[in-house]
Every structure is written in C-alpha cells, then in structure tokens.
Amino acid sequence: MAKISMTVNGKAVSGEVEGRTLLSAFLRDDQGLTGTHIGCDTSQCGACNVHVNGVNVKSCTMLAAEADGAEVTTIEGMSNADGSLSVVQQAFQDYHGLQCGFCTPGMVMTAAALLKENPKPTEAEVRAYLEGNICRCTGYHNIVKAIMAASGQDVMPVAAE
C-alpha cells in the first residue's frame, strides 16, 4: 500500500492505495466521485476521461500512484463556481448531446480538452478528436453539434433541421 495525495476538483485529498489501483478506481471507490464511469476494460471507450494536470486522460489507464501530487479534474468539477452548467455542459443539454448519460462525463471532459486546444474546430476535427470516446445512444450527431455550439460557432437549433 502506498500513501498518495493529490488535488481533485480543487480539494486536497489523500488515500492509501495498492500499487495496482487505477486512478479511476481511486476516484470512484475511495473518493466517491462516481461521475467517472467505467465502460470497458481495454481503454477504448473514454467513459472514464478526467483531466490530470490539464491533460485529458483515460483514468482507467493510469495508476492512482502515478497521479500522486497531480491536479485532477473530474466531471464533478466541471460546473461553474455558482453550480450552474459550464458552457460545454449547457451546450450538451441544449443540443441533446446525451441520452442515457453514461458516456457523457467522458464526452464533456474530452470536449472541454478539445476546445482548449482548438477553440474553433471544424466538424471533421471534432469527429476525429472524439475517436477515443464511444457513445452507443446518440449516433454522435448531437454531440458534434453541442461541441460546435460550445465553441461559439453557428449550428442549427435542435429539432429544426
């Protein structure tokens, strides 16, 4: 067991973990941050995406011990300080970019990372960037729209195409 500490959503946290404990498990089981989801066991779905030191990572591919000392942001830390939805979150609601909600935390984290790197992406760039995130419900159409809208670009309003 190793003692680790990190900042999660702006709060200092610490815990004892086995060497093999994944960051995703530390967040869900030790920290009770169940917004980070586990959708696969081969690092391919992106439901577990979080930001570690500002970088979008699949928390199921990182050991908790590797995040020792890091700044971690999860979906629970994405809202505005007053609790209202951030621009990306709000766009997902406005453009119906989610159905069952299971892939959604990872999608929001990935979308936020994309817009930081590339504030005005093309639709093709959005689709390419989502390569590591699987959604089984939406067909991606409205996720792409939501991200384009969050970037401030014009998109057709929902249900008006």
Place this chain on the structure above:
Amino acid sequence: MPKDSGIGASNKRREDIRFLTGTGNYTDDINLNGQAYAHIVRSDMAHGTINSIDVSAAEAIDGVVKVFTAADFEGVGGIPCGWQVTDRHGQPMQEPKHPILAEGKVRHVGDPICVIVAETAELARDAADALNIDITELPAVIDMKDALADGATKVHDDLTNNLCYDWGFGSEDLDAVQNAFDTAHHVTTLELKNNRLVANPMEPRVAVGDYARHSDESTLYTTSQNPHVIRLLMGAFVLGIPEHKLRVVAPDVGGGFGAKIYHYAEEAIVTFAAKALGRPVKWTSSRSEAFVSDAHGRDHVTKIELAMDKEGKFLAVRTDTHANMGAYLSTFAPSIPTWLHGTLMAGNYTTPLIHVNVKAVFTNTTPVDAYRGAGRPEATFQLERVIDKAAREMGMDPVEIRRKNFITEFPYATPVAVEYDTGDYHATMDALLAKSDHAGFEARAAQSKANGKLRGFGIAHYIEACGIAPSALVGQLGARAGLYESATVRVNATGGLVVMTGSHSHGQGHETSFAQVVAEMIGIDESMVEIVHGDTANTPMGMGTYGSRSLAVGGSALVRATEKIINKAKKVAAHLMEAAEGDIELKDGQFTVAGTDKSVAWGDVTLAAYVPHNYPLEEIEPGLEETAFYDPANFTYPSGAYGCEVEVDPETGKVTVLGFTAADDFGNVVNPMIVEGQVHGGLAQGIGQALLENCAYDENGQLISASYMDYAMPRADDLPNFTVDHSSVTPCTHNPLGVKGCGEAGAIGSPPALVNAVIDALQRGGHDVAHIDMPLTPGRVWAAMNG
C-alpha cells in the same frame, strides 16, 4: 410555429442536469454497508463435461467469504423463458433447463460455473486462480446447419436434437403460394445473413443484492429495462420469493437496446448470496464478461424468394430462415424470429401470399435474444434487399417498384396476421426523395466518378410493429406474460403531481416527455409534474421499456390515469362552485363553469381534496390519486423511407457514408428533439451493423470479437450527419395520444438502405455484384468487386 411547452415541444431534458454533472445514480454507483463482491468464474470452453470443482483452496484464502457452485443452488429454479412457441405441427418448442450455474456441462464460452464472494472485488478475482475445475472438452456445434445435421453433437443431451422449433406461418394455402411461384413472370431469390451483434450499452450490467433478516425482505438493484418483469421472473420462477418480499430497483440505466430486458443469472446469484451470507453482495460486469454473457442479437441465415408479374407487382413472398438461439433460451428469444419477424414480412406492400419458415437452432454460443428492433430488422433487411435485387432484374427503378406495390388503403389486413391501422407510404417516400436531394444524385455520382470513386444511392422502406402489445393476442401466440402498462398519478394537496410509471427510461428521457403530456392535459406548468420510475416499491406493476412501447402503451396509461384525476377534480370543482359537474371545464389549470365567469384554480381543488372541509364527502372520497392500466388494442405501425448515399473506393473497397436521410411517420410526436435523438441513435446502430460490427466465433466456439479491440463499435468519424424528417404524420387510431413509437426505426431501416447503396455503387461501376453480407468491410467489398 413550434410549441414551447406541452405536447409537441422540444423541451430540454430535465434528467440531463444530473448526467452532465456526474450526479446520476447508476447501479454501480450504489454501495451498501458491509457489502461483499462477487466474481463469476465462466467457462472458457464452448462445450465440456464438468468432472469436478474443488473450491477448498480458494475458500481458504483470507478474505474469500464463500465459493458457490451449482450444488449450492439445489432447489432453485432455472432461468425461465417467457415465450413458448408452438411449431408447425402444433407441438411446443424444445425448452432446455437454463440453470443459474452450469450443472454437469458447460455449453458456451461465458457459461457461469461458480461464484466467488470476497471482501473486495480484486480478491474475488484473484481467488479464481486457486480454483480447481476439471472439465473435459467436447466437440462444439457453432454453425446452425452443422447443428441440424444428422448425428450432430447435441447442446442438450436431454433434448431430441438441436432444433428448438420448426415454425411455418402465413398464407395457409401453400398450394396457392407454390402456384404463384410456378406461374410468376419472374422470381427473384436472395440468400443472406443477418450478422450476429452485441448490443453493447455503454454501462455494463451490474447487480447488487441485499437482504433484511428482520423482515425477510430481499432487494435487488439491477441494470434493467423492466424491474417488475425481473421481480416476477426471479421471484416466482427462480428463487421462490413472493413479490411483497422482493423489491427490484433499476436506478439510472446506461442504455439497454434490448440486452437489459432479460432476467440474467447474476441477478439471482447476488439476491440468493445476500440472503445466504447475510450481507449485501455486488457484481459488476467487466466489458469482457459482457461480450460473452449479455444476450446477443440477430444471427439469422435466410433465403427469400419474391414472385412478380410482368409489371413488377408482387405476387408472393416465401422465406426460409435459420435463427440462432445460442445455448439456452433467453427470456424472449423464441418470439423474435417468429412473431416479431414473420408478422412483418408484408412490409409496406400488398403482396397477397406470404409464407415464412423458421428453424430455431441451439448452438454452443451465448444466448441470442432481442436487440434494438428485434425480428423487425431481420424482416426488413431481407425484404428490402430482395426488392432491390428484383428491381434490377426487372429493369425497374427501385423507387417505382416500391411505389407500385405500396399499401394505400387502411386499415389493411396482411396475410401475416396483423392489421395496419394507418400509414402513408407515398408521403414518406416523397419526403425522403426531397430531403435527400435524390434528383441531384446523378450529378453527384458523375462528380465521384471523375474523382475515381463509385457513388451509390440506396433506398429502403420499413414498417414495424411497436407498442407491444395486446395481452390477449400475445397470450395466444405463446407469451407467458401480459404486455399492458401502468401509471399512478398522485396529486399533492398544493397541486403538484407525482407520476409513477411502470415504464422505465434507460436514455429515452421519460422524466421530460411524460411530464409534458400530463402538464398539457391539466394546463399546468411542467415543473409541477415529477416522474418516478424504476422501483417496484413505488411504481405500479408495469412491463417496462422495449419494443418502442413506452409512450404508445405507458403513455396511454398515463393519459387514462390523468383523465381519471381530471374527472374527479371536476366533481370537486363543481361542488366548490355549486354548479353541475357537466358544466365544468378545465383549461390552463383553471376550472370554470360554462357560460359564467365563475372559476376555481387547480390548486384550490387539490387542496379541497386533501382538506375536505367543504367537500362532497357523501359522493366521493377525499384525496386525489388514480391508477390506470392500459392494454393496447393493436400494435402501432410506424413506417418510413430511408436513403443512404455512399462512396466506394474501388482501390480499397472502403465504403464512406456520405449522407443518410430518414423520413419517418411516427404518428404524433410529444418531444421532437427526443424523437430525433432516438432516430440518430438507431441509425448509428444500423449503420454499425451494416458496415462495422460483427460478433464472430471460430469453429471451436471461441468468441473472436470479444472486446472493443476486435468488435468495431461505430465512432464519431465513422458516421455522417443525419437528415431526419418526421413531417409525415398519420396518427395511430387506437391510442389516446395517436403515437406510434420511434425507438427502433433507425436500426430497422438503415442496414438495407446502406447495403442497397453499396450494391448500387458497385453496379454503376460495372461490377455485377448482387449481394455482400454485412458488415461491408473493405475486404469484403474489395473481394466482391474483384472476385
């Protein structure tokens, strides 16, 4: 002008707030005090005899609580099948026992053998290494035709053979059918496969069992589309727990697509183990386990023949299908290739003679059951493919041959036992052609050709039967359950409503759309209506969400219960205003007396119902709470025209989907935004089936496509933007909302449209290719072009 509230408004979804902030409550988010963790040890062989299982070393490990084997489940029932199909000779299907844990034999890779319960999930997993399980491998039957061969290895030794049933259905006069083929101007024949798929909801299955010794009550938290069905099946048939001692809770469910309808062994295992051990037990499926233990979908091998006169009028259709059941019968499996497939073989067409033959076959593979569309995609695929081939052989346009045969008068009784109430297939075809700029296709094709690419356009028209289903009818067809739906509307003293529904959302947004319906009926703000679902302890007995039934059946129950509320509230209002009940009108949340300026508000009436000081107590009870059960009079029949435009790279065989247009008739629509989202998702799954996804076994029964590394899930850059239209509206005639259902359409109509488009592209490029089996991978397309 689009509405901004009530029925027809694209309201934003209220459930999104919790999903977007990480505060949803999925089953794996539930952790109970003192819980232990179950790990299921599964067969890695497709078929074998279990000689011995020695659990002593595993049980001796510190932290391992207990290892359960089949012996511990003695006296516990097998997993029941919910539908008994009767074969062409009037005999019941062969129905093998489906034990909770393998008894004596393992029959597919993934068949559960034992359950390790330990203090942590990791310990339970690690302890599997200490088990000593001795199994002698037996030859496995994987291919359906092999399974039916004389002398084939039997999946179940106590059955006669591997044939579950041999079913024949449709036009009774087989001589007339034969004669139609013998005398037809032309017969088109097509042999095809409907590829096996894995549903893959992004949330893997989870089950948490709990037991309260003081009250002898069991609780199961599970990832289910239908908690009441699980309570009934598991309580009555497996564990022998009466309903009042068993609560089943399905909290937020992360997608289902059919795979979360069925009662699975793991649900019974954790419920049983929690009682046996006196502590909660949790099981969380890994994705790898999901691939071998979630019921699979499709897997039909079909020959279809279409007889036509010289004008291209359809005279007769005959089909011969082998349908894979896998190793055991999953909950609804026998009904899929029969009643949900054979009854749709008329499609949108006036074909007078139809005969459907289906052999359901046991193999050493994971059980197969309903997956989005369930039987209807299989029917639509073969029909729309053979029609396209027929058009080509007859030298007709694929749109024209369909138009020539469309049903135009309703109600229409088909030769396959169903009666379509409404539809306008020319209207959906018109909408498709307009929205997809079909007229501009030739110019686009020329452009592609100039770029060295082959462009094709494919059309499919589908019909589906939704709103499942009239109970008396399905009872005659072998269903061992009713298929009504329920709702309880509870009005509180200060006017707010809680609506408890037997439907259960796993992504469909019921909390939003159901509230729109109730709020509009009463004329109050939607924020006054709360929807409760997913918990058998506080919702009336309902059959759940699948078969595009929630609004058509569950919504109808909701309307009936709300009507009862309004009727009673009018009585109270009449009393308060000293008027005749028949003169009371309700509009915008105000009760008025016709022809006067008297009025009382909704809240005054609800308060009077709970504080009955001035109240007609001699006539009606206080309180305002009503329940309704709704059993549909018929199926509903959504339909639509789908068009797919593709480009094929002749160098590589790679298919790119350039555009996809869906023109549907769903009847009335409550929330267009949600409906369009349902279509998008269905299209992605249908395009996934046609282009990417394949559940493949090797000849030994090993699942080759057992993770996201080998099973190609559609990703964002595999799919185009979709054009979705639902402007053709022929309301359902027999339910109060006039709705038909929209959840499965996309997955039904898209595979044939896509395959038709690729064949069109190849034909235009001079390749005489009649058919390619799905998925249309570059390798298969290239081989077809060059073979």
